[in-house]
Amino acid sequence: MFSHLKFFIILFAVFTMVTVERPAWAKPLDVLIQNEVDDTGNVNLLLTLKNSGSRSIYHIRPMFHFHHSMSMMSKIMRLDPGQSITLENDKHPPVRRVGRYPLTAMVEFWLHPNGGTKKSVLFTDSFFFKEPLISKxxxxxxxxxxxxxxxxxxxxxxxxxxxxxxxxxxxxxxxxxxxxxxxxxxxxxxxxxxxxxxxxxxxxxxxxxxxxxxxxxxxxxxxxxxxxxxxxxxxxxxxxxxSMKYMPHFTVLALMALILLSYYYRIYNKK
CATH class of the missing domain: 2.60.40.10 (Immunoglobulins)
Structure with missing residues (x-):
C-alpha cells in the first residue's frame, strides 16, 4: 500500500511540474485568414490576430508569403490578452488560371517589450479561383x-x-x-x-x-x-x-366628366 501511495505522490509531483513549467507562450496568438477573390482574379486578404494568452505580446510583425515573394504588413507594437486586430492586404498577384492557391502567413513577436526571445507562428490556408463563365x-x-x-x-x-x-x-x-x-x-x-x-x-x-x-x-x-x-x-x-391599380382613378375621372357634361347641358338648355 505504501508503494502505491508513493507512486501516486510522484505522479502528482510530475504533473504539477509540467503544469507549472508550461511556457505561457505555448499558444498565445491565434491567426485567421479570410480571402475575397473577384471574377477578374484580384485577391483581397484579411489577416486577424488575437492574443489568446494570459500576458501581453510585443513587436508583432505579420507577413504573407506569396509563391516566391513576401509581403510585409504593418508592425503592431502591443497586443494585450483577449485583444485582436484585423489587417488588410491586397498585394497578392492577380490569379488567372482555375485552381486552388496556397496562402501562408508568418507572424513574429516578442514576449517582452524590450526584446528577449523572438517567437513565431506559421499559419497556412488556401483559396479557390473559378473562371467566370459568361453566356454567349x-x-x-x-x-x-x-x-x-x-x-x-x-x-x-x-x-x-x-x-x-x-x-x-x-x-x-x-x-x-x-x-x-x-x-x-x-x-x-x-x-x-x-x-x-x-x-x-x-x-x-x-x-x-x-x-x-x-x-x-x-x-x-x-x-x-x-x-x-x-x-x-x-x-x-x-x-x-x-393598370388595375389605377381603376379607382379612372372611375373618379369618369364620374367627374359625367358631372361636368350634365352641368354643361343644363346651362346650355337654360340659354
Missing part, C-alpha cells in the same frame, strides 16, 4: 396583351460562332400558367442564329393583378463547362398605359 446566348422578353391572355415573346441570339445545345426554362409566379408549354424546352442554335418563340400565358380568374415578373433561364454546356444566364421580363394582362 443573349435575349429579351416582351409581352403583348390579348382578349383573355398575354402573349410572351421570347427573343434569343447566339452571339458566338459555335453551335449551342440550349435548355430553356420559363419560371412563372403563382397564379400564372403557360398553354402548350411545359416550362422547359430544348433546342439547338447555330453560330449567329436568332430565334423567336411565343408563349401564351393565362392567369387565374380570381386574380386582379395585371403585371407579373417572369424569369427565363438559358443553359448550355461546352467543353466540360456549364454556362447559364437569366433574362427578366414582365407579363402584362392590360395595355401599357393601363
Amino acid at each position: 446566348v443573349e435575349g429579351k422578353l416582351a409581352s403583348v396583351t390579348d382578349l383573355d391572355s398575354s402573349i410572351l415573346n421570347v427573343f434569343l441570339k447566339n452571339r458566338s460562332e459555335s453551335l449551342k445545345n440550349i435548355r430553356m426554362m420559363l419560371l412563372l409566379p403563382p397564379g400564372l400558367a403557360a398553354k402548350n408549354f411545359s416550362g422547359v424546352m430544348g433546342f439547338t442554335m447555330r453560330g449567329g442564329e436568332a430565334k423567336n418563340f411565343q408563349i401564351r400565358v393565362f392567369r387565374r380568374e380570381n386574380i386582379e393583378r395585371d403585371r407579373f415578373p417572369v424569369r427565363l433561364m438559358i443553359e448550355y454546356g461546352e467543353m466540360l463547362k456549364h454556362y447559364s444566364s437569366e433574362i427578366n421580363g414582365t407579363v402584362r394582362f392590360s395595355p401599357v398605359w393601363y
